[in-house]
Amino acid sequence: MFGVIAPRYDLLNHLLSLRRDVSWRRRLVAALSLAPEGMVLDLATGTGDVALAVRDRRVVGGDFCLDMLALSQGKARWSRRAAGWTAADALALPFADGSFAAVTIAFGVRNFADLAAGFREIRRVLAPSGVLAILELHRPRWRAVAAAIGLWNRLVVTPLGTLISPDGGAYAYLPASVDTFPDRVEMAGVLVGEGFSMLESNDLSGGIAALTVARRSEG
Numbered sequence: 001m002f003g004v005i006a007p008r009y010d011l012l013n014h015l016l017s018l019r020r021d022v023s024w025r026r027r028l029v030a031a032l033s034l035a036p037e038g039m040v041l042d043l044a045t046g047t048g049d050v051a052l053a054v055r056d057r058r059v060v061g062g063d064f065c066l067d068m069l070a071l072s073q074g075k076a077r078w079s080r081r082a083a084g085w086t087a088a089d090a091l092a093l094p095f096a097d098g099s100f101a102a103v104t105i106a107f108g109v110r111n112f113a114d115l116a117a118g119f120r121e122i123r124r125v126l127a128p129s130g131v132l133a134i135l136e137l138h139r140p141r142w143r144a145v146a147a148a149i150g151l152w153n154r155l156v157v158t159p160l161g162t163l164i165s166p167d168g169g170a171y172a173y174l175p176a177s178v179d180t181f182p183d184r185v186e187m188a189g190v191l192v193g194e195g196f197s198m199l200e201s202n203d204l205s206g207g208i209a210a211l212t213v214a215r216r217s218e219g
């Protein structure tokens with residue numbers, strides 16, 4: 001699915017979020033100030049927007065979709081930014097224990113086949129006191145916002161996604177996957193269960209999205 005939507009992914013992202021995605025990603029990258037010095041892994045990097053926004057640190061973008069990685073490499077060349085890119089499945093990462101000071105993930109964890117296993121694997125590749133920063137869409141907890149988003153999804157996201165993307169089904173999957181994904185409080189519970197301590201869990205844009213930041217806890 002991700003390979004098919006890759007060519008139109010950026011356009012639809014900006015269009016369907018009314019460019020909110022840009023400022024949300026900025027907040028995610030700013031959370032790196034909470035991490036110790038060292039290398040960053042941007043997991044589920046997609047077309048690389050988060051990895052390419054990281055400054056003053058070495059960064060690797062990892063994704064299991066090679067078509068997405070090809071686009072991120074092209075963007076890096078075009079913008080003359082240095083980043084490493086690698087094929088990587090979040091559930092079986094090709095990195096040694098403790099390799100990274102921080103892991104960032106934007107709009108990725110919702111797609112993990114096993115959320116807890118993904119967090120466990122991320123914890124493994126984080127150095128002691130390493131930080132995991134997650135940007136994700138969640139079910140809004142305020143009823144009025146949830147109703148507005150339901151309408152937006154029905155009237156705009158699914159029809160426009162079907163029109164513009166080569167895989168229209170993906171844009172029906174998007175709202176459905178948000179509906180069944182844990183809200184940010186439930187997700188924090190999974191993180192704590194997998195050996196993280198919470199640093200931040202904040203709604204963005206009325207709870208359409210959230211920024212979650214957690215530290216690898218020891219013991």
Ligand SMILES: C[S@@+](CC[C@H](N)C(=O)[O-])C[C@H]1O[C@@H](n2cnc3c(N)ncnc32)[C@H](O)[C@@H]1O
Pocket residue numbers: 002013025043044045046047048049050062063064065068088089090091105106107108111112113
């Ligand atoms: C919605 S895109 C997000 C891309 C990018 N992070 C962004 O900010 O737009 C989700 C990405 O997660 C990747 N992905 C989903 N599950 C994955 C997994 N288990 N391991 C690695 N990448 C995964 C997909 O291939 C896709 O590129």
